[in-house]
Amino acid sequence: MKQENNLTEGNVFRVLLEFSIPFVIANVIQALYGAVDLLVIGKYCTPESVAAVSTGTQVTQIITSMITGLTLGGTIMVGKYTGMNAKEEVKKTIGTTLSIFGAAAVVLTVLMLFFTPAILRLLKTPEESFELAKLYVIICSCGILFICGYNAISAILRGYGDSKRPMMFIALACVLNIVGDVVLTGILGMGVAGVAIATIGSQAVSMICAIWYLNRNQFIFTFRFANLKIDQDKALELAKVGIPISLQECMVRLSFLYLTSVTNRLGVYAAAAVGVASKYDVFAMLPATSIAGALAAITAQNYGAGKPERAKRSLAAGLAFAVAASAVFWLWAQVSPQTMIGIFSDNQDIIAAGIPFFTSCSYDYLAVSFVFCLNGYLNGRSKTIFTMISCCFGALALRMPLIWLVYSRWPDNLFRIGTIAPLVSGFMACYTLIYVIYGFWKERNAGRVSKTG
Template structure:
């Protein structure tokens, strides 16, 4: 669909219909990505060592390093959405070009730094012997492939800002398909083990990342970027940074918080770390729909605030809450009785099944909270008030979850369950804080007036 027609749809058609239309492709894409994660975990788990624990251990570090790219791409999507909503297509195109060039520069810099620091980081996290070797190998290869990952971030951000979630779904499916085929080849046929899993991922992302960005310069593309749009413009980059730095900081501190969380999990033993890793893979199936709703809501809020339609933006939030809650509760009720069986698909270790099952059951009981968190985050990102989003991300982990884990872990009766209880409690409290911010109404002010005067339609 042409982005002008999509803009008209986002601004005029029934809000519930618009949210579902935008969210379904994201849900499908998330399902595809989740399928990849589960498949990757399955193949890596069949190697027979501690490879799953190694990946789980270093993933927060990788996420920490890419958080700047994630934050900047979110900022780009917000600006593009609000400029399109206001009718300023030329500025939307300019922001799109700057997102691509800026993220590529960031990826190269972060990749080089991360690659050189990998051994020290993994050792600091407490990994030793084979866990250290496997974690270091995986993390180094993933750092080398950051440019490919960041190009996909840029493409997805540009498309999200336009209200096109179908193209990212298609390219995401192709990437996952390539990766699923390459995984067993690299891991087993070429006998590369955990290094093969990382190389398969990077190769798949590189191929699709280059192709997806190349399509943005096609005459068939809705904005039709030109090469000169990629020439760095510090004025435009500063606009992106203004919104992106709070998002990046929130993402970075969240990633660092999960890194510290993994350090606590290592202290409980590799069994608990593996149970957490597998449990999160399965839990992603439950939260997948609400992540799609949050993503769709961000675009709807952004374009409607750009068009000065605050009432419609508020209505979108209300509809999102209803859809998300119904979906999450239904999914949790279906999966709850099969918690242990779901964990046992990926491991035959009875201790991992026991702890992973406990984790899943507790998380499912608090399913609506995960939806509220995604909706609030999507609202604040779409409106461009990324400081509020940063508060949610940082407050949940650093202000609540980690201190709770420290306190509960000193109570012998809790043990590894202290992590699971702290997660639920922190989700509840931060959602209360988020709704408090929401009802102040400060998020309703669009940000593009603060950046540049909007052209008349």
């Protein structure tokens, strides 16, 4: 099986689009998991069930964020060694990545089974939704191995220059998830348990099919237990690159969990409304998150191949595309937020609670596009310490204290609470852009010195 895309050659904008569009589609499909769960629950079940799945999804997303952060480290390493045309190093990286993720999946599963009730208590989950939320999270936690597996395989393929096959594997999982949701919840009446079982079942089938397909098509790495070996040097490099990305993802998710815990205190309708908004956050920010992931792979390959200027041009093209795409959702939220909420729930109390929140928080769709793309470029250059510090600062020193401050002064004002995310993202975009420009300046001066020397 040949490398799908050489990200170091050809027209920059064309390569970015060809590589990113399957990335975007894959992320849209992946986002449909939680969205379909909420749609089915909203159609067939009670507002308490909607609030339970909304809160439960917030918990499971922090696990997914941790996993995808680490797998992005694998993308960057595979991309770098692919750009260097070092095939044996690519194989060692893949074997190490898969082995580490297998062990991590077991540990995370055990931890979630023990600590789910305590986490839901910390989130101030409404009592009427607590048992349902616990059931949802525990069932989903039993599928962490499959989440790790197919995210790791997708990340490896993207680093290798292939964004189409991850899209195919995730599309399969999504179709199975939709069918499972409708059958288990809509027809068999299993409620929250039905959507959770459909989710982990579809992920399991997707991972198994991905392994079977790649082995049949002579991928650079053969998926066998004998090849699952941890190379110490690669493990250290993966930790150095991947852990900061994972930590920043978790801190951002933690800050949004804190928002969930605050809005849960306002009752079932506010909790459900913010849960619906979190689904749109995922979709509206998909162009930016997809471009960011693509930029990490493109930047890693091009710096590995000694082509930094090409990586910079890719960043400029990616920023333009991400902001333009996210603006569509921002405009929708400004013109007709009630129709956005109405897709997930026709309960008038949920719609009334959500309108002011959507109106203010939607500005984050624009601001965060800059943050994600700039961080994607920096991650591709292995500047993950900066992006980790930046995201942790934004989450812990800015977003969470501001949520507490606004809630303590205006406890029932979801509009003011919704303004916090875009304000923080805007500030983060400014100082990250300054850091990137400073890096450009240092590179240019270093190039001048080397020429004169």
